[in-house]
Amino acid sequence: MSEVTQSVNNLINQLGKLPGIGKKTAERLAYHLLHQSKAEALALAEAIREVKENVRYCSVCYNLAEGHLCAICSDPQRDRSTICVVEQPRDLMSLEQTGIYRGCYHVLLGRISPLEGVNPGDLTIDALVHRVREGQVKEVIMATNPTTEGDGTALYVSNLLAELPVRLTRLARGITSGSVLEYANKEMLSDALSGRQTF
Amino acid sequence: MSEVTQSVNNLINQLGKLPGIGKKTAERLAYHLLHQSKAEALALAEAIREVKENVRYCSVCYNLAEGHLCAICSDPQRDRSTICVVEQPRDLMSLEQTGIYRGCYHVLLGRISPLEGVNPGDLTIDALVHRVREGQVKEVIMATNPTTEGDGTALYVSNLLAELPVRLTRLARGITSGSVLEYANKEMLSDALSGRQTF
Numbered sequence: 001m002s003e004v005t006q007s008v009n010n011l012i013n014q015l016g017k018l019p020g021i022g023k024k025t026a027e028r029l030a031y032h033l034l035h036q037s038k039a040e041a042l043a044l045a046e047a048i049r050e051v052k053e054n055v056r057y058c059s060v061c062y063n064l065a066e067g068h069l070c071a072i073c074s075d076p077q078r079d080r081s082t083i084c085v086v087e088q089p090r091d092l093m094s095l096e097q098t099g100i101y102r103g104c105y106h107v108l109l110g111r112i113s114p115l116e117g118v119n120p121g122d123l124t125i126d127a128l129v130h131r132v133r134e135g136q137v138k139e140v141i142m143a144t145n146p147t148t149e150g151d152g153t154a155l156y157v158s159n160l161l162a163e164l165p166v167r168l169t170r171l172a173r174g175i176t177s178g179s180v181l182e183y184a185n186k187e188m189l190s191d192a193l194s195g196r197q198t199f
Numbered sequence: 200m201s202e203v204t205q206s207v208n209n210l211i212n213q214l215g216k217l218p219g220i221g222k223k224t225a226e227r228l229a230y231h232l233l234h235q236s237k238a239e240a241l242a243l244a245e246a247i248r249e250v251k252e253n254v255r256y257c258s259v260c261y262n263l264a265e266g267h268l269c270a271i272c273s274d275p276q277r278d279r280s281t282i283c284v285v286e287q288p289r290d291l292m293s294l295e296q297t298g299i300y301r302g303c304y305h306v307l308l309g310r311i312s313p314l315e316g317v318n319p320g321d322l323t324i325d326a327l328v329h330r331v332r333e334g335q336v337k338e339v340i341m342a343t344n345p346t347t348e349g350d351g352t353a354l355y356v357s358n359l360l361a362e363l364p365v366r367l368t369r370l371a372r373g374i375t376s377g378s379v380l381e382y383a384n385k386e387m388l389s390d391a392l393s394g395r396q397t398f
Binding site for chain 1: 205213219224232239242244270288292
């Protein structure tokens with residue numbers, strides 16, 4: 001395209017590589033950045049640079065961290081005897097936003113997926129087994145996604161931990177608050193029935 | 200939020216300032232950038248920096264440019280006797296993508312909008328009148344948006360140019376190729392009827 005400058009084209013291409021950002025959206029974002037003040041636009045560039053330079057994985061739980069330990073593992077208020085196992089840091093973030101969990105986490109950094117070539121050895125399962133084997137842990141809550149692959153990963157991990165003296169649980173399944181029974185699917189209703197709770 | 204690092208939070212905030220990017224999307228984009236290689240993520244940061252440092256407005260037509268003149272004004276192949284007047288550089292880009300226009304442009308950098316406090320003096324109308332007054336221009340095509348404000352701006356500009364020896368035209372209006380008459384609205388059909396063309 002001769003009609004825009006090389007820098008603008010380059011920016012549109014770079015923005016278009018982001019997930020869910022197509023050509024038209026990339027163009028709109030690029031023009032927005034062009035119209036913004038220099039300081040505002042450079043704040044975004046700087047934020048990207050800082051994240052790539054400062055953020056690494058926590059050496060204990062593989063959550064995102066800026067130092068050796070993440071904010072949760074370095075918080076003395078958190079209960080170290082409970083570990084919640086999630087697939088990704090963003091799952092951890094969603095759970096944290098509920099504000100009701102006070103234990104620690106373990107981030108697998110993925111789920112077992114033979115079709116995508118992700119094997120158990122590619123995840124941080126060994127580190128989890130090591131943490132549990134150290135003895136301080138009383139409960140491991142499996143909080144992988146409720147998908148075939150997430151469930152499979154949870155099953156694999158709980159089989160590995162079954163021989164250790166630790167309580168294994170998983171997130172409750174059932175109907176979602178605010179939903180309508182009429183539109184609930186079969187799986188949701190059968191989960192809700194088989195996991196029914198006493199008043 | 201204590202659960203993510205400060206750099207990640209900052210990146211999410213910066214991404215959330217982009218138009219059409221809400222909190223959830225900003226989080227997804229931030230995690231995408233975290234998972235990318237350092238080189239890929241920094242390419243985006245660098246692209247933003249370059250755009251803000253290199254891109255300015257063309258001194259003739261106010262299109263985006265990396266030097267004194269934009270790619271179109273510095274192209275000797277373009278017909279300097281025809282000027283197409285658009286609101287924004289992105290409109291120019293859309294017209295260029297058709298590949299059928301070989302004249303030059305004039306970017307107003309907005310449209311007259313008393314409600315938003317945009318007056319004729321805030322646009323590049325004076326520079327356009329100056330260009331036309333120089334005498335080389337034979338035709339001015341008004342290509343502002345077909346909205347109340349775009350039409351108003353076109354009317355204002357053409358009144359200013361009416362006394363000069365130049366042909367004033369505007370983009371054709373009518374039904375859109377590939378549309379269905381049944382669903383066409385009143386304005387579209389009345390434009391199509393009043394502007395009907397001979398076979």
